[in-house]
Amino acid sequence: MTQLFINIKELIQVRDLEVLKVSGTAMKILPTLKNAFLLVEDNTIIDYGLMQNAPNSIDNVIDCNGKMIFPTWVDSHTHIVFAGNREQEFVDRIKGLTYEEIANKGGGILNSAKKLQETSFEDLYQQSANRLEEVMTLGTGAIEIKSGYGLTVDAEIKMLSVIKKLKENYSIPIKSTFLGAHALPTEFKNNKQEYIDLIINEMLPKITKENLVDFIDIFCEKGYFSVEDTEQILEAAKKYGLRSKIHVNQFNSIGGIKIATKHNALSVDHLEILNDDDLHYLKNSETMPVALPSCSFFLGIPYTPARKIIDNGLPLALASDFNPGSTPSGNMNFVVAAACIKMKLTPEEAINAATINGAYALNISNKVGSITRGKLANFIITKEIPSYGFIPYSFGSNLIDSVFINGHKV
Numbered sequence: 135m136t137q138l139f140i141n142i143k144e145l146i147q148v149r150d151l152e153v154l155k156v157s158g159t160a161m162k163i164l165p166t167l168k169n170a171f172l173l174v175e176d177n178t179i180i181d182y183g184l185m186q187n188a189p190n191s192i193d194n195v196i197d198c199n200g201k202m203i204f205p206t207w208v209d210s211h212t213h214i215v216f217a218g219n220r221e222q223e224f225v226d227r228i229k230g231l232t233y234e235e236i237a238n239k240g241g242g243i244l245n246s247a248k249k250l251q252e253t254s255f256e257d258l259y260q261q262s263a264n265r266l267e268e269v270m271t272l273g274t275g276a277i278e279i280k281s282g283y284g285l286t287v288d289a290e291i292k293m294l295s296v297i298k299k300l301k302e303n304y305s306i307p308i309k310s311t312f313l314g315a316h317a318l319p320t321e322f323k324n325n326k327q328e329y330i331d332l333i334i335n336e337m338l339p340k341i342t343k344e345n346l347v348d349f350i351d352i353f354c355e356k357g358y359f360s361v362e363d364t365e366q367i368l369e370a371a372k373k374y375g376l377r378s379k380i381h382v383n384q385f386n387s388i389g390g391i392k393i394a395t396k397h398n399a400l401s402v403d404h405l406e407i408l409n410d411d412d413l414h415y416l417k418n419s420e421t422m423p424v425a426l427p428s429c430s431f432f433l434g435i436p437y438t439p440a441r442k443i444i445d446n447g448l449p450l451a452l453a454s455d456f457n458p459g460s461t462p463s464g465n466m467n468f469v470v471a472a473a474c475i476k477m478k479l480t481p482e483e484a485i486n487a488a489t490i491n492g493a494y495a496l497n498i499s500n501k502v503g504s505i506t507r508g509k510l511a512n513f514i515i516t517k518e519i520p521s522y523g524f525i526p527y528s529f530g531s532n533l534i535d536s537v538f539i540n541g542h543k544v
C-alpha cells in the first residue's frame with residue numbers, strides 16, 4: 135500500500151542513509167524540511183521533499199496540516215519484562231532508605247527475581263506485552279529488552295523466551311540482551327564465582343543455541359559484578375559473537391568503561407559518575423555512551439554529565455531504562471524533556487540522542503532513527519505544535535497524534 139503524508143509543518147531528522155550516529159557539535163544540528171511531504175510504500179519510507187514536489191497521483195493521502203513528523207524514538211535500554219511492581223520500595227525510599235540499603239535488605243533486583251520466578255510464562259508475557267503496547271503509543275518505534283530478573287537458568291530462559299514471543303507478535307524492531315549478571319542470587323552469596331561459572335557454562339551456551347539473544351550485558355558496579363567478573367563474562371560472550379551493552383558507572387567509577395571499550399562494547403549505559411579517565415577511553419572508542427535521565431529523576435541520583443560528554447566531541451544516546459526498581463516509566467518524551475531540563479541538552483541534541491544515536495546503540499541505524507529513504511516507516515505524527523522544541527518544553531503534555539510502525543498506525 136502506498137501512503138502520502140502531505141502539508142507536514144516540519145519533517146524532523148531527515149538524513150542520508152550513511153549517517154549512523156552524530157557526535158559533539160554535530161549533535162546541535164537537526165536537519166528538517168518545512169512544509170513537506172512523506173511517501174511510504176508498505177513498511178518503507180520511499181521519498182520525501184518539499185510540498186511543491188509532492189506526487190499527485192496517490193489515492194491514500196493523509197493531511198498533516200499544522201502537525202510535525204518525527205522518526206519514532208529508539209529506546210536502546212529497557213527491562214520491560216518484569217513481574218509485578220516495587221511500589222513498596224518507592225515508599226521506603228520516600229521515607230529515607232537508599233536504593234543500596236533496600237537492595238542490601240533483600241529488596242531491589244532480588245525482589246523482582248523472586249516475583250518473576252513465581253510468575254508463569256503466560257502471565258509474564260501479558261504483563262510485558264501491555265508495557266510494550268503502552269510505550270509504542272508513546273512514540274517508541276524500536277526497543278531493546280534485557281533479561282536479568284530471572285537469575286536461574288530456567289527463569290532467564292523464561293524471560294528471553296518472552297522477548298522472543300514479543301518479537302514474533304509485534305512488528306516493532308526488538309533487540310534482546312542477556313543480563314544474567316544483574317545481581318548475585320542469595321544462594322551464591324558466598325560463592326560468586328560459582329554463579330559466574332553458571333552464566334558462562336550453562337546459561338550462555340543454552341541461550342545462544344536457542345538463538346534467544348542479540349547482546350550481552352553485565353551490571354558492573356560495587357556490590358554487584360567487579361571489573362574482573364565483567365571481563366570474564368565478556369571473554370566468554372566473545373566466543374558466541376555477542377557484542378556488549380554494559381551497565382557501568384551508575385554509582386561508582388570502578389573501571390568498567392576501560393574494560394567495555396577494550397572489548398568494543400556497542401554501548402555503555404548509565405554513566406551518572408564519570409571521571410576524566412572514563413572520558414579518555416570513550417574518546418578512543420566506537421562505544422556509544424547512553425544516559426538514562428528518568429532513572430536519575432526517580433532515584434534522586436546525579437544526572438549523567440551529558441554536557442561534558444558532548445562538549446568533549448563524543449556522541450550521546452538517551453534511553454528510558456524502564457524497570458520496576460529505578461525507573462518505572464518508559465516514556466521517551468519525558469526522557470527527552472528531562473535531558474533538556476536537567477542535563478542542559480538543546481532540543482536538537484536531545485532529539486538526535488533519542489533517535490539516530492539510540493539506533494546506533496542497537497546497531498540498527500540502517501533501519502530506524504531518522505527519516506531516510508529505505509528505512510522503516512516508523513514515525514510519530516504530532517498534534518498541532520508551534521515548534522519541535524515544544525515537545526521537551528511542554529513536558530507533561532501528550533503531544534502525539536498518532537504513531538506509525540512499519541507503515542501501520544499503532
Ligand SMILES: N=CN[C@@H](CCC(=O)O)C(=O)O
Binds near residue numbers: 384
Ligand atoms: N542498575 C541496574 N539495573 C536497573 C535497575 C534494576 C532494578 O532496580 O530492578 C537499572 O538500570 O537501573
Ligand SMILES: [Zn+2]
Binds near residue numbers: 212455
Ligand atoms: Zn538498566
